[in-house]
Amino acid sequence: MKSLLVIAHGSRRQASNDEVRELTARIAHKTGQSFDIVQSAFLELAEPSIPGGIELCVKQGAKEVVVLPYFLSAGRHVAEDIPNEVAATRDKYPEVKITIAPYLGSIDTIADLMVAHAAQA
């Protein structure tokens, strides 16, 4: 079983965290056969944490977890904090393949998305 774990920063505003959870539900609805489990987790300020999110995936039977940072730029959270959290969890589940996908902002099409969005503003 393959799992997608969407990692967001987390906020003191619950509406913001719920927004990420709703997005994750929409992604789950759209991924079709690619992922058996789609789960969200938060770097800080909201639950589940990254280790908690990975654990949820593993408990549901995931043998592979793809961690996708829902971040726009490679600040310290993307460059250091997320890899550190994931590395600590890898030791706990040596039988599970845990990989980190490039963060969302690294996608080439982000510029096009911004241009299209700005044109409507």
Place this chain on the structure above:
Amino acid sequence: MKSLLVIAHGSRRQASNDEVRELTARIAHKTGQSFDIVQSAFLELAEPSIPGGIELCVKQGAKEVVVLPYFLSAGRHVAEDIPNEVAATRDKYPEVKITIAPYLGSIDTIADLMVAHAAQA
């Protein structure tokens, strides 16, 4: 003259701030006739600040500034901090029309982008 001001969070990692500046340059290259000026600014930790970015646009002759929050979710930065910074600057330039576009994460197609990205992971 119409200006687009891309607002990112800002990072202690200079590479992250430079990434935003490079994205802004790519956007400028693609916006064509829609915007005469495309500038980036940062909420914190990098320059120019939001008031500084608006000032740069106004000094180049902008009569209209569209502020586009380069953020994925509506945490306090999007809900409170950016509007507060913009409001303070509006008083300084009453002759300039300054509007705030919806933040990037509010776009419907974000879920599709995540699905496409995850499928390649």
